[in-house]
Amino acid sequence: MRLENLCRLLNGILLNNPAISEINEFGFDAKAIKRGYAFFSNDSNEDDISQAINNGAYAIIATKIGSIQDKEIAYIKVEDIRLSVIRLVRFMASEKSLVFYHINKIQKSIISNMHIKNAKLLPNRIDDIFKVIQNANFNEIFFSDDIEILNQLSPNYQSTALTKNIETINSNSMFFVNFIFDEIFYQNINIPQIFLKDLCPLLETLSGNNIHFKLNEIKSLDHFEPIFIDKNFYPVSFGTSFRAIIVENDIELFKLEANYLANKFNQSDIIITASKDTKLDIENIVYFKKLDDIKSFKNFRYVLMLCNKEELMERLNEKEEATLF
Structure with missing residues (x-):
């Protein structure tokens, strides 16, 4: 990414006239910084900044910059690291045409307890969110129960919805379910009956996006x-x-x-x-x-x-x- 474009995107101020003009990658851990990276310094720690520079950082992004240790690289001052990262993530998500769905707590627990393909749960930490979005494929789908972060990343996020009928079949326990949904019979699924109306909208969303899943992998939801x-x-x-x-x-x-x-x-x-x-x-x-x-x-x-x-x-x-x- 061109340096001037990065500064504009982060709403940051370039404090010097560096020799470098482009950034190849981004990182949050000074130890993991490599040549060509921009280093996001969460706490403006001088030791971390020095280590990032020694590892080959092309840019330092921080809220406080005490001194310019290397005039060859870029020093970018921002008001808020987290908001700057969110702006960058939002840009990357738009560039890759990523799709975001809001889910509730139970739906998140369901996804967490089974393997799905072609989609991921969005992490909670902003640096982890950055990493998964940075490595995401075009048109990849992400699920999150965090309305605030979804509004920041993609105001046009979608929600799961139930448009098809659920036919429940009597079972001997309220701690698992037998049901027919979308012409598929699900038997002895290890999900409490109380959460069936949370499960089915999620199934409809997964199926509608050709996301492969196996409900029989679920052993517990950590609820009820x-x-x-x-x-x-x-x-x-x-x-x-x-x-x-x-x-x-x-x-x-x-x-x-x-x-x-x-x-x-x-x-x-x-x-x-x-x-x-x-x-x-x-x-x-x-x-x-x-x-x-x-x-x-x-x-x-x-x-x-x-x-x-x-x-x-x-x-x-x-x-x-x-x-x-």
């Missing part, structure tokens, strides 16, 4: 996860007990799941619980002081619990650890 337990609250194999603790770590999804269970079961069969530090407008919610408090619950079929699964599993497995001594 059941831990089946025996009478002593010790974890047992999936489906081997009539009681389970359903774990959710997202407050908004927890509210939806609480409503789902309230409509599906008698109140006597379910307990909705969360930490006393979390005040939620949910009918009949029970608050706990510590995770161990759930072991006092009686006469239930399902407990929906707002917590971290790993922390809960540690508590539930304490019985086994105690028997070793």
